[in-house]
Amino acid sequence: MANKMEHFKTEIREYRCACGNGNYTFKWHTYRDNYFSEDVISQKGIDCPVCKETHYIQDYSLVPKAVSDKTSEASNAVKDLCQIIKDYALEHYREPMFKYISSIPATRWHSLWHIGSPSIGTFRKDINATNGKEATFNRHLSGSYESTIYRIMVTLEKCNIEDLKLANWNDDLQVLIQKRNEVKELENGYLYKGQLLRDYTSYQDPKLS
Ligand SMILES: [Zn+2]
Incomplete structure (x- = not known):
C-alpha cells in the first residue's frame, strides 16, 4: 500500500513589510507519513501590494529590487x-x-x-x-x-x-x-528587516498540491 504523506503542521512567521501597511511571510509545511518520515516544504511571499512591486525577500529581510x-x-x-x-x-x-x-x-x-x-x-x-x-x-x-x-x-x-x-x-x-x-x-x-509580528503554528492543511 502506498505510504502517503499527510499534512501535519505549518509553522508561520510574519514580518512587517517595508512600507508598514502589510507583511511578508515564511511558511514551513511539514508532511508526515505513517512511519514519521517527514518532508518540509517552505514558502515565502510578500503580502503587500506596494512592497511586492518594489522589493524582493532576501534571507529574512526585504531588499529593494533595483539594488538587488x-x-x-x-x-x-x-x-x-x-x-x-x-x-x-x-x-x-x-x-x-x-x-x-x-x-x-x-x-x-x-x-x-x-x-x-x-x-x-x-x-x-x-x-x-x-x-x-x-x-x-x-x-x-x-x-x-x-x-x-x-x-x-x-x-x-x-x-x-x-x-x-x-x-x-x-x-x-x-x-x-x-x-x-x-x-x-x-x-x-539597504536590507530591511521587518518587525516580527506573529510566529505561530497552524494545523490546517493548506492543500498545496
Ligand atoms: Zn508594504
Missing part, C-alpha cells in the same frame, strides 16, 4: 568571466596542468588548490581510486567560481605557463570581483 538587480548583474559579470577564463585555460592547457597536478603528492595538491572539502583523508582516497586523479581534477574544476580560476592560475604558474590573454582576463576578473563585493556591501545597507 545591481548585485545580480555584478555577480553574473564575475561568473561569466570565470566561465570564459576556465574554458580557454582548459582548452589550451589542460594537459600540462593535469600532468603537473597529478605528479605532486596528495597533500600538496590539496593545499595548492585550497580544497576545503573533502578533507585530506578522503581526498587521498579519491585520487587513489581507478581514474581517481582525472576524476578529482575534473570535479574540482567543474564550477565557474573564483576558486576555480584561482586553481587554474596557480597551476599554470607552477607549470611556468605565461599567457598574456589569461593574465589580462584575470586582472579584469579581480576588478569585477571587487566591484561585486562593493555592490554587495551597499546592498547590505
Whole structure:
C-alpha cells in the first residue's frame, strides 16, 4: 500500500513589510507519513501590494529590487568571466596542468588548490581510486567560481605557463570581483528587516498540491 504523506503542521512567521501597511511571510509545511518520515516544504511571499512591486525577500529581510538587480548583474559579470577564463585555460592547457597536478603528492595538491572539502583523508582516497586523479581534477574544476580560476592560475604558474590573454582576463576578473563585493556591501545597507509580528503554528492543511 502506498505510504502517503499527510499534512501535519505549518509553522508561520510574519514580518512587517517595508512600507508598514502589510507583511511578508515564511511558511514551513511539514508532511508526515505513517512511519514519521517527514518532508518540509517552505514558502515565502510578500503580502503587500506596494512592497511586492518594489522589493524582493532576501534571507529574512526585504531588499529593494533595483539594488538587488545591481548585485545580480555584478555577480553574473564575475561568473561569466570565470566561465570564459576556465574554458580557454582548459582548452589550451589542460594537459600540462593535469600532468603537473597529478605528479605532486596528495597533500600538496590539496593545499595548492585550497580544497576545503573533502578533507585530506578522503581526498587521498579519491585520487587513489581507478581514474581517481582525472576524476578529482575534473570535479574540482567543474564550477565557474573564483576558486576555480584561482586553481587554474596557480597551476599554470607552477607549470611556468605565461599567457598574456589569461593574465589580462584575470586582472579584469579581480576588478569585477571587487566591484561585486562593493555592490554587495551597499546592498547590505539597504536590507530591511521587518518587525516580527506573529510566529505561530497552524494545523490546517493548506492543500498545496
Ligand atoms: Zn508594504
